[in-house]
Amino acid sequence: MGNRILVKAPAKINLSLDVLHKRDDGFHEVKMIMTTIDLADRIELDELQDDKITIVSQNRFVPDDDRNLAYQAAKLLKERFAVKKGVSISISKIIPVAAGLAGGSSDAAATLRGLNKLWNLGLSIDKLAEIGAEIGSDVSFCVYGGTAIATGRGEKIEHISSPPPCWVILAKPTIGVSTADVYRNLKLDQVEHPNIDAMVQAIHNHDFKGICTNVGNVLESVTLKMHPEVNHIKMQMQRFGADAVLMSGSGPTVYGLVQYQSRLQRIYNGLRGFCDQVYAVRLLGNRNES
Numbered sequence: 001m002g003n004r005i006l007v008k009a010p011a012k013i014n015l016s017l018d019v020l021h022k023r024d025d026g027f028h029e030v031k032m033i034m035t036t037i038d039l040a041d042r043i044e045l046d047e048l049q050d051d052k053i054t055i056v057s058q059n060r061f062v063p064d065d066d067r068n069l070a071y072q073a074a075k076l077l078k079e080r081f082a083v084k085k086g087v088s089i090s091i092s093k094i095i096p097v098a099a100g101l102a103g104g105s106s107d108a109a110a111t112l113r114g115l116n117k118l119w120n121l122g123l124s125i126d127k128l129a130e131i132g133a134e135i136g137s138d139v140s141f142c143v144y145g146g147t148a149i150a151t152g153r154g155e156k157i158e159h160i161s162s163p164p165p166c167w168v169i170l171a172k173p174t175i176g177v178s179t180a181d182v183y184r185n186l187k188l189d190q191v192e193h194p195n196i197d198a199m200v201q202a203i204h205n206h207d208f209k210g211i212c213t214n215v216g217n218v219l220e221s222v223t224l225k226m227h228p229e230v231n232h233i234k235m236q237m238q239r240f241g242a243d244a245v246l247m248s249g250s251g252p253t254v255y256g257l258v259q260y261q262s263r264l265q266r267i268y269n270g271l272r273g274f275c276d277q278v279y280a281v282r283l284l285g286n287r288n289e290s
């Protein structure tokens, strides 16, 4: 049997997401605070002697061809560094798909980190993040994990300290949301911009209350209008007692920050009454092992 590497691919949430303007290249200039959570896909990379890339996944929403972001990551490394061997990429999908949690981007990032080892490429983590940006805007952050301010189209990463430990409840409505559609329908003259500096300060001070008052996401203005059920989940989560409630990324997943474990069960049970996909996990906030 050939060499095998196992890599964890954690999801992210956006504690704050601001869009500054639309750029000439069609992308939007953003300023976001991203952090990793303890909800992760598992990626298994098995060396193949044949010169090919295969994707194995039991999840019917995960493409098993070149549309898969993990496939694209492997192809990019293979071509750029003239690797003659192949790889079988097996994805155990835990992160809900098309949810605003960067599941696909994190699979791609984990594949980059894993193949760097499997193929002995010796690339630095910064180089892997740079390569990741060619696959998608969120991939660079996912290469590092941790907590960061992301600017540019999301690929410029400045690491900051982790928020104080807390719980994160996630509820994913059954609808899927296209990130491109959400950005396209954003009306920047009608949004309320979050205070990112105040969020950074609150994180720096380990001020959980300050973090809760400063969560904000301008993309909510689009997705909540398109899908009123997302707002319904937000209101329910607030009613059940989460300390802060926000949509992650372009949605439709809504997350709640919860300081005390004693409250978790009640919020979880309440949401499970009308939403199939509910998760209670810890906020990780620390960097991936490279």
Ligand SMILES: C[C@@](CO)(OP(=O)(O)O)[C@H](O)COP(=O)(O)OP(=O)(O)OC[C@H]1O[C@@H](n2ccc(N)nc2=O)[C@H](O)[C@@H]1O
Binding pocket: 014, 017, 026, 027, 028, 029, 030, 032, 099, 100, 101, 102, 105, 135, 136, 137, 138, 139, 152, 153, 154, 179, 180, 183, 248, 249, 250, 251
């Ligand atoms: C909204 C965010 C917030 O973290 O996450 P998700 O909801 O996808 O998790 C990201 O900005 C999404 O990043 P990602 O999903 O990697 O986007 P990409 O594949 O690069 O781009 C998908 C499409 O979204 C639009 N897009 C993306 C990023 C950006 N800064 N401006 C844009 O306008 C573009 O139309 C692009 O074609």
Ligand SMILES: Nc1ncnc2c1ncn2[C@@H]1O[C@H](COP(=O)(O)OP(=O)(O)O)[C@@H](O)[C@H]1O
Binding pocket: 061, 062, 063, 067, 068, 069, 070, 091, 096, 097, 098, 099, 100, 101, 102, 103, 104, 105, 107, 108, 179, 249, 250, 251
């Ligand atoms: N490894 C992957 N896991 C999940 N989805 C993937 C993957 N590769 C490509 N995709 C495609 O990317 C789209 C967005 O997926 P995902 O990364 O889960 O969502 P988001 O960008 O909202 O965080 C999906 O519709 C799916 O078809």
